[in-house]
Amino acid sequence: MPRKIIIAAGGPPHYWPEIDHSEKAVYVGADRGVYHLLETGIIPHYAFGDFDSVTEEEKRKIQQADMMMVEYEKEKNATDLELALDWAVSQRPSSIELIGATGGRLDHALVNIQLMLKGLKNGVKTVMKDVQNEMxxxxxxxxxxxxxxxxxxxxxxxxxxxxxxxxxxxxxxxxxxxxxxxxxxxxxxxxxxxxxxxxxxxxxxxxxxxxxxxx
The missing domain is CATH 3.40.50.10240 (Thiamin pyrophosphokinase, catalytic domain)
Incomplete structure (x- = not known):
């Protein structure tokens, strides 16, 4: 079974929980979450998104990093986090941890909580964390x-x-x-x-x- 997967969405980094840089996990970035991971010194293994929430300079930094990047069209029927989570669930990891999924837009936070159903229905332990909460x-x-x-x-x-x-x-x-x-x-x-x-x-x-x- 693959190890734990940590997915970073694009929520404000000051809402993120403390990251243990020594943890042996597969890091995945969803859209702006990729840039936030790079800013913390973590190069994610995979990046998913249309990258419409980053500047051109930030996108260049993302493209220059050594990672697997999956880019989508801006007009699609799923959020970048949902696409990243679908991939993560398909890997059957030991667990999935979502960070950067709260603290920004309320509509995104609400749907992100609902997205945890994907893990639950597929028997993959899925937890959402921020600086104050764990769900x-x-x-x-x-x-x-x-x-x-x-x-x-x-x-x-x-x-x-x-x-x-x-x-x-x-x-x-x-x-x-x-x-x-x-x-x-x-x-x-x-x-x-x-x-x-x-x-x-x-x-x-x-x-x-x-x-x-x-x-």
Missing amino acids: ELFLPGTYEITTSELGEANYISFLAFSSEVKGITLKGFKYPLEMADLHIGSSLCISNELADKSGTYSFTSGILLMVKSRD
């Missing part, structure tokens, strides 16, 4: 989370990503739940915390979005 989608089951996994995050929130999430149970949390139903548009499970060193969350149907956040 992941889950299918029905039972999952454990520990304080070490939270890192600097203060809060754990759960949101219904489908119209309804049934049978959600939270154990080891400050605000526990037992077989509750969580509806889209409900704030029932916002800003929870672990009460112990670990906790479990489970549900019986629907799609659940978990957000780990820090102030």
